[in-house]
Amino acid sequence: MTARHAGIGMTSQRTRLRMVERLRREGIRDEAVLAAMGELPRHIFVDEALASRAYEDMSLPLGFGQTISSPHTVARMTELARSGAALGTVLEVGTGCGYQTAVLAKLAQRVYSMERLAALLNQARRHLREVRLVNVHLRHGDGLLGMPQVAPFDAIVMTAAGTRVPDTLVAQLKPGGRLVMPIATGKGQRLCLIERTAEGYTERRMDQVKFVPLLPGVE
Numbered sequence: 001m002t003a004r005h006a007g008i009g010m011t012s013q014r015t016r017l018r019m020v021e022r023l024r025r026e027g028i029r030d031e032a033v034l035a036a037m038g039e040l041p042r043h044i045f046v047d048e049a050l051a052s053r054a055y056e057d058m059s060l061p062l063g064f065g066q067t068i069s070s071p072h073t074v075a076r077m078t079e080l081a082r083s084g085a086a087l088g089t090v091l092e093v094g095t096g097c098g099y100q101t102a103v104l105a106k107l108a109q110r111v112y113s114m115e116r117l118a119a120l121l122n123q124a125r126r127h128l129r130e131v132r133l134v135n136v137h138l139r140h141g142d143g144l145l146g147m148p149q150v151a152p153f154d155a156i157v158m159t160a161a162g163t164r165v166p167d168t169l170v171a172q173l174k175p176g177g178r179l180v181m182p183i184a185t186g187k188g189q190r191l192c193l194i195e196r197t198a199e200g201y202t203e204r205r206m207d208q209v210k211f212v213p214l215l216p217g218v219e
Contacts, residue, residue: 016037016038016039016040016041016042019037019038019057020038022057033075033078039106040099040103041131044131045098046062046068047060057071062120064119066096066212068097069096073209075103077100078100078103080191080193088108088110089112089152090111090155091113091146091150092104092159093114093156094159094160095113097120098113098124098125098127098128099127100159102133108155109135112137114143115138116216116219121140125138142216142217144166144216145168146169147172151171152173152174153172153173153177154173154177155173155179155180156173156178157179158179158214159211160215161182161183161184161211161212163183163214165183165192165203170194170200178193178194179196180192180193184213185205189208190205190207190209191206192204193206
């Protein structure tokens with residue numbers, strides 16, 4: 001581990017372990033998720049000026065009108081995507097800075113991640129290279145289209161809020177596969193777990209969350 005990975009003071013391994021203990025107290029039960037987040041140096045995924053706040057339970061700005069989700073949100077979405085089972089192939093819609101991507105890559109055999117903003121994708125590529133994750137495949141594209149050429153997926157994680165469940169993505173899930181995404185409602189946003197069934201899909205709405213809106217196209 002390099003000095004930048006290990007960090008000092010508010011970016012140290014000890015700070016990561018305190019974050020993990022806080023997540024455990026807040027109800028995150030999946031120890032594999034907690035272990036992955038304890039290993040990853042979250043501070044390298046944010047602007048250097050914000051590195052000292054990387055392990056606080058808050059979202060942080062990334063530029064381009066985007067944010068990195070709070071540690072609790074990342075843990076919760078990953079826990080729901082796993083649902084206690086091993087993950088083979090996962091699709092992420094909205095690479096962002098690459099932190100959620102990295103957490104998923106610690107827990108899945110293969111992660112495909114799509115980002116509509118080319119400049120942001122280039123940043124994520126640098127971050128993921130720095131943490132030496134080789135099971136991640138990044139693509140500049142419209143995440144609403146998914147990746148039918150490599151589907152089906154055990155899980156899909158969407159990191160932007162849509163107004164409805166995208167049929168194109170549900171169709172790319174394996175039977176029993178899970179889509180985790182925020183849904184915009186009249187009273188804010190709710191984290192949703194969508195599971196594909198033989199008849200279609202089931203949907204459960206849970207925690208209140210706050211994400212940037214899901215936008216089509218690429219830039």
